[in-house]
Amino acid sequence: MPGPAAEGAAPAHLPDAPASRLWRRLPASWTPYVQLARLDRPAGWQLLLAPCLSSVCLAAIRRLETPNYLLLALFFVGAVAMRGAGSTFNDLIDRKIDAQVARTAGRPLPSGRVSPRNAAIFMAVQALAGLAVLLSLNGFAIRLGLLSLVPVAIYPFLKRFTSWPQAALGLAFSWGALMGWAAQAGGLAAPAYWLYASCIAWTIGYDTIYAIQDRGDDVAAGVKSTALLFGDNVQLAVALFYLASVLCAEAALVTAGAGVVAHIGLVAFALHLARQIRRLDDADEAEALKLFRSNGLAGFILFAGLLGENLLFYLVR
Structure with missing residues (x-):
């Protein structure tokens, strides 16, 4: 795969990525691939990972056992890899739309810094890493994981046809709430479905906040979102x-x-969400981005409560 240096100079960071010295220390030819995989925007893999970890711990509580800590590590690797593969796929599909949106025009594909062919190869490498993690799980979890490809595949196309692409993202990003339980318990049960529903609603909320940044450009590009659908009522909807x-x-x-x-942990999670709502000003795009990013912490707050419950069980059993 030829380096991006031949495909164009890479900016230090994109508008929706926090400035970080870490990625600036890497060779310049790596930067577009860091951006394709969203490694410079850790909120994405954090939001994908948190439901997995919470679900593993919740299954352990239900089964009166300690969580499989190897699973927690595997889900970390899988979340980073699959977040990167999914984001690269999304960028491949949306590269023409992204070129019309100020926030995304500098991304590697619409800016021409990476070719579609090289992006597809990079996506395949990340997907194979995710597949390796999946194949280390039990048979039920493997089959369940393969089903997750359906919402992942349809999500990039929905913004062209419906105002609810955030719902499809919720189905995809929340799949870990099922996967964690399946990997720990070898099947599914009611608590896993409730956690999945919780994560879907949470995802629709935080991705609506994220979409506030693009409302003007989305109208010009002819794409839809819940941020546009809710209009002046976006704060109430979230x-x-x-x-x-x-x-x-x-x-x-x-x-x-x-x-x-x-x-x-759940009360702390709820208070974090309430704080977001109080601070949400749907006319302030910079604040919307900050609030979206804060959800990476919110998911781990819930996980921390569940893990604490697991550790307490271990100490008193």
Whole structure:
């Protein structure tokens, strides 16, 4: 795969990526691939990973056992790899639309710094890394993981036809809530479905916040989003989705038999979401990006409560 140096100079960072000295220390030829994989935007893999980790711990609570810590490590590798593969696929599909949006015009594909062929090769390499993680799981989890390719594949196309692409993203990004349980328990149960529903509602909420940045450009490009659909009521809509997320998470904890420590984590998660809603100003694009990024922490708050419950069980058993 020829280096991007032959395909154009790479900017230090993109508008929606936090400035980081880490990536600037890498060879310049690597930068476009770092950007394709969204390694410079860690919120994405964090949001993909958190449901996996929470689900593993929730299954362990239900089964009165300690979580498989190797699974937690494997899901970290898988989340980073599949986030990168999915983002590269999304950029391949959307490269013409991205060229019309100020925030995304500098991305490697629309800017011409990486060719579609090289991007496809890079996507395949990341997907193979994710596949290696998947094949290390039990048979049920492998089959379930393969099903996740359906929402991943359809998501990039929906913004052309419906105002609800965020719902498809929710189906894809929340799949870890099923995968973690399946990997720990070898099947699925009601708490996993409740956690999946919670994560879908959460994803629709935070991705609506993210889409606030692009409303003007989306109209010009002829694509749709929930941020455009909700208009002046976007703050109320996000609040309702966040409320649904908290209620479904509570149902997951109750049906799994979770105790006080897990519920403390849920309360902290709910307070974090409430803080986002209070700060949400749908006319402030910079604030919307900050609030979106903060959800990386929100997901790990819920996970921390569940892991704390697991550790408490280990200490007192």
